[in-house]
Amino acid sequence: MLGLSAATLAGYLAAIVVLMLTPGPDMMFVLANATRYGPRAGAVAALGVAAGEAVHVAAVVAGLATVIAASPVLFTAIRWAGAAYLIVLGLRALRGTGRPGARADRPVGGAGRAFRRGLLTNLLNPKMILFSVAFLPQFVRPESGPVAAQLVLLGVLFVAVQLAVDLVLGVGAGRFASRWGDSRWSRRVDRLCAVAFVALGVRLAAG
Secondary structure (H helix, E strand, C coil), rough: CCCCCHHHHHHHHHHHHHHCCCCCCCHHHHHHHHHHCHHHHHHHHHHHHHHHHHHHHHHHHHCCCHHHHCCCHHHHHHHHHHHHHHHHHHHHHHCCCCCCCCCCCCCCHHHHHHHHHHHHHHHHHHHHHHHHHHHHHHHCCCHHHHHHHHHHHHHHHHHHHHHHHHHHHHHHHHHHHHHHHHHHHHHHHHHHHHHHHHHHHHHHHHH
């Protein structure tokens, strides 16, 4: 496949799976939507996150991510915007955890809202920019064909694996919450995710 060896692709896919299973803003967002609003909301949130990562990959291929990463002012602005967004999400979730009627089987705000928030959660994470710039090129082999084509292939695989992992987590957590989670359990999960969002935002702001 574009000259890339099976060993290179296997190592790349294994690395992606490990990375996707590491808790972060994207995973917490998908789980928060799934446990609160059900499996459909978890799946839509996963699609939004994957769309954001697709933008990052496209930026790497176009060379824009390198420019952003090399600009301290622009990078800092994105970092602060992402931190503020995560903290606001967390505070809003904390404020709404005690509200009656916030059941896991009743989506609030519709699928479009979950998608947009998933998209922004990923786009406003500057570490994903640095990660994309640093990670994808490591598996490019210039002697194996056009570099841009290899980056596109690696990027497509990255987004596909991320989407698959997030869909499994989102749908699974949503079904579990809808079937076995009572209101007290759901509120505990809401609070945990909300605190995690705030903590991740503070950590991102601190650099």
